[in-house]
């Protein structure tokens with residue numbers, strides 16, 4: 495995918511024009527009558543996705559591609575799969591379209607998850623002079639990384655393989671990676687991660703990646719790593735379960751964020767905590783009505799074993815704040831309610847900090863990584879009270895399910911500045927640059943925010 499953006503040294507490339515219907519008309523008036531005829535005969539009108547090759551001098555071709563009325567940069571993601579196995583340079587595009595955004599959209603259009611099949615889509619390669627290649631490739635690499643992790647099914651990406659993926663990421667950037675696995679989770683006081691994951695074939699684990707100089711501002715990332723969510727004893731029905739290989743989407747997005755931070759060498763001290771479990775069913779599965787201890791010390795009443803994500807996050811968040819980070823950010827495919835509220839395109843996030851919210855939203859816009867703030871509404875906090883334990887892990891009312899899940903997590907973060915994402919992590923309908931499947935949500939807004947805040 496990354497090799498679809500050619501560097502500036504390549505020569506002998508065919509020119510590519512991106513045309514709206516309006517710009518097409520203007521151009522046809524300037525070009526030769528013969529060329530204009532070919533365009534008309536072929537009914538080329540500048541609609542998004544139309545492609546036409548025209549002969550020009552010395553055996554070269556001019557390729558024109560329609561980008562539709564009122565295009566945005568993201569639209570060109572439809573083109574790489576339509577332009578054949580050729581190499582182009584961007585010779586003309588509407589002025590209003592930013593070159594960096596065009597380059598990133600182009601690369602997003604060069605992504606398909608085809609690791610597990612023989613079919614391989616052929617993508618065209620493009621050179622875009624004026625694009626900041628390094629920044630674009632950094633982001634595109636994170637897109638591929640997150641999507642591949644999410645799209646890989648749980649029989650291939652089990653708890654061991656996800657841990658291995660983090661070990662490899664650490665090796666790539668000289669980070670230290672350590673894990674607490676299985677029974678050791680009990681010995682080292684992660685009772686919730688152990689309880690949720692203990693029924694599975696592959697053992698539950700907490701993976702910790704550390705990178706950078708500890709004198710720098712400390713950023714901690716946490717990601718929900720449920721490699722598959724059957725719902726546990728509160729088993730999901732078929733349709734709802736089918737998608738649940740994506741329940742490590744929070745981990746994928748936290749790791750994608752970490753990858754960009756390390757690749758850009760941001761001057762921060764980075765700690766990433768990924769609790770990894772398979773929420774499976776067996777004789778030793780945790781049950782509704784069990785009361786479990788937590789790392790923080792509070793006893794937790796289990797109401798529904800399908801609310802597993804907040805449990806493993808609770809222990810991971812408790813561990814993360816022990817380092818007293820300057821900012822902690824977690825990503826999780828935590829509730830179906832978040833998707834009901836905002837749908838698949840917007841990433842709902844929660845924070846008590848107006849100043850971080852403002853910084854995040856400023857970057858979300860320019861990064862084309864939309865986020866939407868949700869309320870940590872104190873009025874609902876009492877819904878988490880339990881008759882027999884210190885806290886019940888689900889609310890006594892089904893309303894505002896994403897809010898009450900966030901309030902549960904908030905009980906474990908004390909005064910640490912904190913942002914929580916309740917993402918969907920999946921594109922259910924294909925749109926330009928977003929094929930059906932796993933998707934990154936939030937990491938670009940977060941990375942750009944950290945880059946602006948901390949880059950020297």
Ligand code: BES
Pocket residue numbers: 723741798800801802803827828829830831833888895918
């Ligand atoms: N992983 C799911 C949440 C989810 C479901 C995200 C569908 C995206 C799409 C999570 O573990 C879950 O099952 N949550 C329950 C919580 C409920 C039992 C309180 C939910 O949202 O139904």
Ligand code: MN
Pocket residue numbers: 723725799800801802803
């Ligand atoms: Mn669940």
Ligand code: ZN
Pocket residue numbers: 720723741800802803827828
């Ligand atoms: Zn889940």
